[in-house]
């Protein structure tokens with residue numbers, strides 16, 4: 001397991017500094033423990049002796065940078081992750097939004113390979129509302145967005161997805177929304193016809209529109225508290241008043257300075273409502 | 278004071294890992310620890326990925342401590358017992374907080390003991406005690422090695438007593454283990470440590 005030595009904090013700082021200067025991506029305020037593991041993984045994967053060698057590679061081969069971004073980010077995701085969360089959306093949140101709207105706008109911030117987006121579209125379709133939704137799905141990692149657009153997943157990953165869908169108590173079967181070809185699963189593309197997949201960086205990008213519902217799940221756990229706070233301001237700006245924000249089931253807003261601009265709607269599933277501009 | 282384990286009072290935290298066969302030992306240990314045991318404890322126990330609730334309660338029933346799954350970036354408090362949540366890795370973060378992560382499975386597990394142990398040893402250095410209980414794979418062995426390299430203290434459950442001994446044995450195979458103990462002895466050890474730490478703080 002340990003080929004390279006553990007990178008030290010000062011080396012990591014050097015790296016984040018370099019990446020900011022040269023490529024204008026800012027990882028300085030990412031949570032150190034996971035960031036360190038990601039860097040160590042890159043060192044081992046590409047057989048770099050130390051962080052210096054990694055910096056040299058980034059300096060001499062610009063095309064390596066996209067790979068670097070893909071490796072730095074944690075893209076692990078599932079369809080209908082936390083089935084009880086999706087049930088809460090289906091039974092309470094979406095119906096609530098639709099009480100006084102005939103359209104719904106949704107932002108998946110940090111959508112990774114798109115499983116969360118397909119889950120949303122399947123849910124909305126089963127509720128007969130897919131055509132009423134305007135969905136934007138963004139991520140910092142271009143490669144993973146392409147994967148989300150393609151909607152092709154390994155057959156193996158579908159086991160978890162299917163189990164989640166069953167626990168979510170969907171109307172049909174997940175198999176109805178995809179077909180298997182050579183150990184790969186091709187999602188029904190018509191589901192995401194009206195989804196706009198784009199690259200967007202939560203750290204340096206600004207809020208670009210307003211939404212009724214923002215999902216930013218298991219993204220901010222990779223940030224330190226200071227950065228979580230900054231990003232929360234952007235998520236807040238991106239919500240209509242009385243819009244909903246959903247974060248990961250083990251994340252929290254309580255230590256952010258604008259926590260009081262939200263109320264908890266569902267504490268188990270970490271769904272909040274913006275109550276103040 | 279009678280000292281059986283000759284413990285250095287320098288320790289600041291305890292990590293405990295376990296898998297198959299560790300539920301009985303861990304509940305027993307938690308039931309014997311006094312409510313005011315001063316060190317924070319981090320428990321990483323392999324568990325079903327999709328069962329999010331119930332485990333905290335199950336572990337808390339017989340304990341005078343409240344065992345709680347932390348939220349991401351929660352601050353570490355004296356004497357609290359933290360349990361790695363289902364489907365998340367749990368790491369000790371710089372700045373005395375806890376980070377959760379959904380990274381790939383490590384040793385086929387999420388939460389992985391190696392991640393909790395390695396991150397804790399990075400932060401607590403020689404002031405960490407690692408305890409590895411019964412289990413069926415090698416998760417935790419690399420973490421124990423790291424703890425030892427940084428001069429922390431390593432303890433495994435006696436393989437003869439462990440319901441499944443692959444986990445303690447893997448640790449024994451890769452690094453020096455300071456104590457090989459039965460569950461009752463682990464409890465004895467922790468009680469001695471408890472006394473030691475309390476005496477120390479009551480000194481001027």
Ligand SMILES: C[S@@+](CC[C@H](N)C(=O)[O-])C[C@H]1O[C@@H](n2cnc3c(N)ncnc32)[C@H](O)[C@@H]1O
Pocket residue numbers: 073074075076077078081109110111112113116138139140141144200201202203204216217218219222248379
């Ligand atoms: C673990 S995935 C979360 C996927 C999904 N939301 C879920 O909960 O299953 C985290 C995603 O956040 C993205 N991410 C990390 N930093 C980001 C940033 N600064 N801006 C936008 N996305 C970011 C990563 O590329 C990754 O795809």
